[in-house]
Amino acid sequence: MAPSSITSFPPDVVPQAPEDPLFGLMRAYKADPSPNKVDLGIGAYRDDNGKPWVLSVVRKADEILRNDPEANHEYLPIAGLASLTGKAAELLLGPSAPAISEKRVASVQTISGTGAVHLGALFLAKFYKIDGVHRTVYLSNPTWANHHQIFTNVGLPIATYPYFDKETKGLDFEGMKRALADAPAGSIILLHACAHNPTGVDPSPEQWREIAALMKEKKHFPFFDTAYQGFASGDLDRDAGSIRLFVEQGVELVIAQSFAKNFGLYGERAGCFHFVAAPSSDAAEITSRVASQLAILQRSEISNPPIYGARIASIVLNDQALFAEWQENLRTMSGRIIAMRQALRSKLEELGTPGKWNHITDQIGMFSFTGLTEAQVLKLRSDFHIYMTKNGRISMAGLNTRNVEYVAKAIDKVVRELP
Ligand SMILES: Cc1ncc(COP(=O)(O)O)c(C=O)c1O
Structure with a gap:
């Protein structure tokens, strides 16, 4: 028989900590087999195919680095x-x-x-x-x-x-x-x-x-x-x-x-x-x-x-030329996100989704605080396989031309069902 535990760290001293909510969400998304799933959780840029994007300028810098005979691991x-x-x-x-x-x-x-x-x-x-x-x-x-x-x-x-x-x-x-x-x-x-x-x-x-x-x-x-x-x-x-x-x-x-x-x-x-x-x-x-x-x-x-x-x-x-290319890459990323803000807002307005949606385009950067309630967020996850944090924050980079309509229609449904 195994001896009962001898430890300086019993549960009242080291309680089980909850999983980080964001990384927990990412895990749940990965495990979801639905072909329609949409990840609006993690704050990382995705291209219009929903894939991580290695900036063209980073690829070039990487090439320079790999060909540098002086580079070492000191x-x-x-x-x-x-x-x-x-x-x-x-x-x-x-x-x-x-x-x-x-x-x-x-x-x-x-x-x-x-x-x-x-x-x-x-x-x-x-x-x-x-x-x-x-x-x-x-x-x-x-x-x-x-x-x-x-x-x-x-x-x-x-x-x-x-x-x-x-x-x-x-x-x-x-x-x-x-x-x-x-x-x-x-x-x-x-x-x-x-x-x-x-x-x-x-x-x-x-x-x-x-x-x-x-x-x-x-x-x-x-x-x-x-x-x-x-x-x-x-x-x-x-x-x-x-x-x-x-x-x-x-x-x-x-x-x-x-x-x-x-x-x-x-x-x-x-x-x-x-x-x-x-x-x-x-x-x-x-x-x-x-x-x-x-x-x-x-x-x-x-x-x-x-x-x-x-x-x-x-x-x-x-490097001047690479710096200019980086600026262009930044405009590509921010431009796609701004376009997705406009697309989501206009689709919700087209559907007549209850509420006002101007904040989607008024807000800036990676995230939008949609105003969706926790119950609506959970329904979006269970019924539509759309993942976002419980506070209704969406990562705009998770939207693309192929899924924005699906997301808008799903939001429309849950807002009507769970006002
Ligand atoms: C406000 C803010 N500060 C800091 C960070 C730090 O991120 P990292 O440690 O990946 O640079 C993040 C990343 O999401 C952030 O949103």
Whole structure:
């Protein structure tokens, strides 16, 4: 007979954790044998055939890399590939940004955007205190679910600010401003630079200006998360507008940057974390101290970041012709998604589906927060094999010219059956 368990980890100490809802959904989709199944869950780009797309520019960079006799598998420095991190900062702040020429930017290559958010969270948990007390991190309600886990895991207190207005399916701007005004001075405010996940709702440029002014007045600390630059509007500069506005205001801030979506390098884990100091006579010295501590944190977490995806992105960012081709690839992806937004909206309107559907085209980026209820979402899954997260978020990239009508008709049916 097997001995009864002897462990330091009984269920009351280590309870069974639920499966990650998004990856659980992906598994259920894969196991579904229906030929009609549609995956609107995971936030990864698909082409019009519903297939993952390797960007043409990434194929070219890959070819260059494979033919490079100097390429090897040595360790990168702790802060990563310098030819990537420098260009990555330029991409965010603009090539002639004073912050860069004044050496006010410390950049570290990370394990994609998740690793960048984590490194930033770890840095703030260790060093960002006011009168010896941690400040709360305010997350938009809703936000990318992983934000809650990442900041909680490093021991930072979290709270939320209103963001999505269920009535208009747009921004709850007044609610957001009220929460920012009420938060204790110096709070950390997590902002999605563009293409907000999961809602697809972004502040307008004018609203961003108001947010920046309010945060500056309250001395809040901006933590930007940018996972969709160029992927949202097709224009890299436009999608960095919110970040540039804050940097021009001369506030100290940090940025987590992912190259997963805009390069289609999801599994290669390419990204960067940036600290930007406010302009001052000792800004370069502050930046150098911060960089030295980021290096210590990085060393104890991952030693040094992965090399392959970083090289691919670096090759593209450092070559004019490849950079232009990347911009074209970005327009292809964002253009197809915008076309799918229009197609879904117009098909729902044609069908006379109860409710308003303008938010499908008003929202931007990978996701749309449809307003479908959990019961409707579950019925779409059981009756039509259409997979989306329970909050009614759909990944627009999962739609294509062949399935958009099927999806619209299914939504029409469940909205009528389960109002
Ligand atoms: C808002 C946001 N931040 C960060 C990430 C990080 O993604 P990755 O770690 O794949 O770069 C994502 C991915 O979905 C995201 O939506």
